[in-house]
Amino acid sequence: MADHYEVLGVSRDASPEEIKKAYRRLARELHPDVNPGAEAEERFKLVTHAYDVLSDPEQRRRYDMGGDQPFGGGAGGFGGFGDIFETFFGAAAGGGRSARPRSRRERGQDALVRVTMELRDVVFGVHRDIEVDTAVLCDTCQGSCCQPGTSPVTCDICQGTGHVRQTVRSLLGNVVTTQPCNVCQGYGTTIPYPCATCQGQGRVRARRTVSVDIPAGVETGLRLQLPGSGEVGPGGGPNGDLYIEVSVAHDDVFSREGDDILATLEVSMPDAILGADTTIQSLDGPVDLEIRPGVQSGDVLTIKGRGITPLRGSQRGDLRVGVHVVTPTRLDAKERALIEDFKKRTKAPGPQLAQFHQGLFAKLRDRFRNG
The missing domain is CATH 2.60.260.20 (Urease metallochaperone UreE, N-terminal domain)
Incomplete structure (x- = not known):
């Protein structure tokens, strides 16, 4: 097997540019379209194979360590069955059609x-x-x-086609293949x-x-x-x-459920008992809200059309406000006396078990969901 460095006429420590320059010079001289002789064709194959090995850093490293196979690879100078069929069907797929050069223009990434x-x-x-x-x-x-x-400029190796033809020996005889040009990388121009x-x-x-x-x-x-x-x-x-x-982003006051906006309104005990009129700030401005007398914690007050405009549609959702009655925790003597008098007058029953609930927040959540 001929030494690849000798085939290209370069030293073993030649740089990639020196190897490429030597290959281009020999390829122009020995290309079958320029020099159709059998001897030139055989040298062209050797030169191309040598360049394929030495232009690839990993293949060159293996070659320098003595790991390169003879041209064609495998025993007897023929490639393995995978190479044979790839070569054969690759040539057959060409069907005589000339391969087209690659375009430098490619679609950008998303x-x-x-x-x-x-x-x-x-x-x-x-x-x-x-x-x-x-x-x-x-x-x-x-x-x-x-x-x-x-x-x-048009590549002087492939003459602008972006590909070069090679004749490869196989069990099926000499098969002509078309491969991307190593000089222009298949573009047809440099x-x-x-x-x-x-x-x-x-x-x-x-x-x-x-x-x-x-x-x-x-x-x-x-x-x-x-x-x-x-x-x-x-x-x-x-x-x-x-x-x-x-x-x-998370909002400290409002949350979303579908196209509805949810909020919690804290109501004092007197306002819960007597009722009140108030104004709250929704996401798109102030809204008047009526608190009816006797409102209970967990009741939901619905303000129509103050929710979110749906992604596909125009009918806005609602603003649904859950009531949370706030029980006072600090009373002075006069306030306590008033509450005790109120309790006596209303004759309210003492604490007793009632139907099981999951708690205030679960109650609010259930009422929000069920309207």
């Missing part, structure tokens, strides 16, 4: 941004300007990947002068602002899709999509 919003923003929806750190089109080359004033700003990628990382209208009725975990607002693709390719994941 991006995900998490946004935290207040419960009051869920009632009507909110407009947000969101800062996104992502890939954007390079202003210098506008996605061409080249320095301004320059352009890609970039002699890559853009210095984006390093020949056609895009750079940058922070940009995306405006989004978050609709009413969203809830934690919901994702909104903004088509075409994600990362720009390599080579100035089309943008991916941007996904906005919503998280609704």
